[in-house]
Structure formats: C-alpha cells, structure tokens
Amino acid sequence: MESRIEPIVCHYGAAGRVMAYYVDAPCPTLIDTGGAAHPEGPIRAALQARGTDLAALGAIINTHGHWDHAGGNAATVAASGAGVLIHEFGAPLLFDHRAHLDGYYTEAQRALEQPALVAAQRATFPTIFGAEMVPGRLLRDGDRMDLGAGVTLQAIHVPGHSEDAIALWWEQEGILFAGDAAQGTGSRPGAGPLYFASIAQARASIARLRALPFRTLYTSHFFGRTSTMERAARYDTAEGRAFLDESSRRARSGGRGVASGAAGGSGRADLLAPRTRRDRASDRQHRLGSRRRSAHRCPGQSCPDPLPAVAGDRALSGRTANDAE
Numbered sequence: 001m002e003s004r005i006e007p008i009v010c011h012y013g014a015a016g017r018v019m020a021y022y023v024d025a026p027c028p029t030l031i032d033t034g035g036a037a038h039p040e041g042p043i044r045a046a047l048q049a050r051g052t053d054l055a056a057l058g059a060i061i062n063t064h065g066h067w068d069h070a071g072g073n074a075a076t077v078a079a080s081g082a083g084v085l086i087h088e089f090g091a092p093l094l095f096d097h098r099a100h101l102d103g104y105y106t107e108a109q110r111a112l113e114q115p116a117l118v119a120a121q122r123a124t125f126p127t128i129f130g131a132e133m134v135p136g137r138l139l140r141d142g143d144r145m146d147l148g149a150g151v152t153l154q155a156i157h158v159p160g161h162s163e164d165a166i167a168l169w170w171e172q173e174g175i176l177f178a179g180d181a182a183q184g185t186g187s188r189p190g191a192g193p194l195y196f197a198s199i200a201q202a203r204a205s206i207a208r209l210r211a212l213p214f215r216t217l218y219t220s221h222f223f224g225r226t227s228t229m230e231r232a233a234r235y236d237t238a239e240g241r242a243f244l245d246e247s248s249r250r251a252r253s254g255g256r257g258v259a260s261g262a263a264g265g266s267g268r269a270d271l272l273a274p275r276t277r278r279d280r281a282s283d284r285q286h287r288l289g290s291r292r293r294s295a296h297r298c299p300g301q302s303c304p305d306p307l308p309a310v311a312g313d314r315a316l317s318g319r320t321a322n323d324a325e
C-alpha cells in the first residue's frame with residue numbers, strides 16, 4: 001500500500017525544500033502543492049513518471065495555507081479542476097492574499113520595524129503564490145476524507161506552527177502526514193522551529209501526534225536531516241517517535257519561533273480572532289464563490305463522490321463534488 005504514496009521534493013530559494021505527496025487512490029489526491037511554480041515543475045514530472053498527470057487529480061488537501069504548501073493550488077486547479085480542502089481557519093489564506101502579507105509572511109520583517117524590508121518581502125509574494133481561489137471544502141478536526149478503495153484520510157487539527165495546521169491520518173495503513181506541526185530542530189540549520197500560532201498549542205499538537213500508532217511518518221520539510229533525498233521526510237515508527245520527542249523538547253524549551261522570538265509578543269500571529277475570521281471568511285467566500293465557481297471543472301468525474309457536501313456553514317461556497325459544469 002505504501003507505494004500508493006509518492007513523495008515529491010519541491011526546491012525553493014537557496015536550500016529550501018518542501019514536500020508534496022501524491023496519493024494514488026480512486027480519487028487521485030495531492031497533499032500540498034508547493035509554491036506557485038512547483039505544480040508545472042517537479043510535481044507534474046513526478047506524476048508523469050508514475051504514468052499519470054496533473055490533469056488526473058481529483059482533490060488537493062493542504063496541510064496548512066502557508067505559501068510553500070498552498071502557493072501551487074491555483075496552478076494545480078487550473079490543470080486539473082481538482083477540489084481544494086483546507087482547515088476552516090486556513091480558508092482566508094487561499095482567498096485573501098492579505099492574510100499572508102499582513103501575517104506570517106512579513107512577521108520577521110515587521111518585527112525589525114524596517115518598512116523597506118517589509119515592502120521588499122511583500123513584493124516577492126506574487127512570484128511564489130498563485131491567484132486567490134475558493135476552497136471546495138473546509139475541514140475541522142476529525143473530518144474524514146474517503147478517497148476510495150480503503151484510502152481514508154482523517155484530518156487532525158494540530159495548531160502551533162499555524163492556526164490552520166492539520167495532520168492527515170490514514171489509520172488503516174498506519175501512515176501519518178504531519179505537515180509542519182512537528183519540526184525537530186527546524187527546517188534550516190540553526191534557525192530552530194517556527195511557531196506562528198503558539199508554542200503551547202504546538203506542544204499539545206505534538207503530543208496528539210505522538211499518541212497515534214503510526215508505522216510511517218511523513219513530514220513536509222527535512223527537519224534536522226541533512227540528506228537531500230525524499231527519504232529525509234520519511235520516518236519509520238522508532239525514528240518518528242524520536243523525531244516527535246525531539247520536537248516536543250524543542251517546543252518545551254521555547255524554540256526560536258518568529259512569533260515567539262523575534263516579534264517578542266504573545267506568540268500569536270497577527271491574525272484575526274477565529275470567530276471574526278470565520279465570519280469574514282464566510283462573507284468573502286460567498287462573493288468569490290459566486291464569481292469563480294464556474295471556472296472549476298467538476299472533480300467528481302474522476303472521483304466517485306469523494307468529497308461529500310458538508311452541512312451548514314462549512315459549505316461556504318455552496319459547491320459540491322457533483323456540481324458538474
């Protein structure tokens with residue numbers, strides 16, 4: 001079953017690496033999309049090497065909305081028409097670029113109180129994050145996504161690095177995708193782990209992951225590992241437990257997060273309170289949804305009802321997998 005997972009290394013900057021994971025299921029799914037240029041680069045190449053292509057994708061699940069995990073959503077949707085799933089707190093990161101520009105993306109520069117640095121950082125954003133877009137389904141803790149043939153991923157809300165972070169748990173196979181929730185010694189040598197939400201949340205989230213009986217753990221960066229190969233993001237049970245223990249120790253000692261360190265504040269990113277944010281998300285998504293929905297092809301053509309409509313306020317765009325165009 002493990003061969004159903006294709007790890008894809010996406011490079012950025014001088015030495016940055018972020019993972020996307022292809023899940024070979026009746027609903028072909030991509031976990032994270034890298035930055036704006038990655039779908040047409042390493043992701044398409046990896047899928048073609050497996051005999052498939054971006055166009056076949058039926059679903060995109062973001063572990064969180066940061067640029068290096070969701071920046072390629074728009075390009076992937078353009079190529080595939082796939083539906084996008086993200087934790088409800090991450091929706092603004094997909095349909096309102098200001099959530100990045102006024103939040104984590106410029107947090108370090110704002111902490112230094114140098115407007116020129118902030119402006120320079122903001123100017124890079126359009127090159128790494130695609131167009132604003134509407135998620136097809138908003139996730140909450142515990143939600144299950146049935147991709148067919150026994151591939152069921154459960155969303156586990158693991159805030160700390162970001163408020164919208166989820167891990168994905170494929171219980172039947174003991175496979176856990178942890179995203180950026182646990183960071184070991186950090187993704188860059190000497191930089192330490194980053195907590196844009198709160199360190200207290202991160203500790204609790206790592207404890208939740210530690211309690212799961214996983215056989216394989218996949219992370220979204222090469223946290224503390226020097227290999228340049230994709231296996232640097234893959235841990236067996238013993239390695240994974242040691243990694244989570246190290247992550248927990250780092251979180252206990254405070255780490256050196258942008259939010260907790262450089263900004264010197266409460267450890268919270270400069271974001272709206274969840275309730276207010278959700279209200280705004282609803283308003284904005286209704287507007288964007290009516291404008292853009294028609295641009296999306298129905299993912300249900302390749303996915304037999306993989307993304308059942310959600311009830312109530314979570315179905316913000318009113319779009320379901322069966323909304324054929």
Ligand SMILES: [Zn+2]
Binds near residue numbers: 066162
């Ligand atoms: Zn992140």
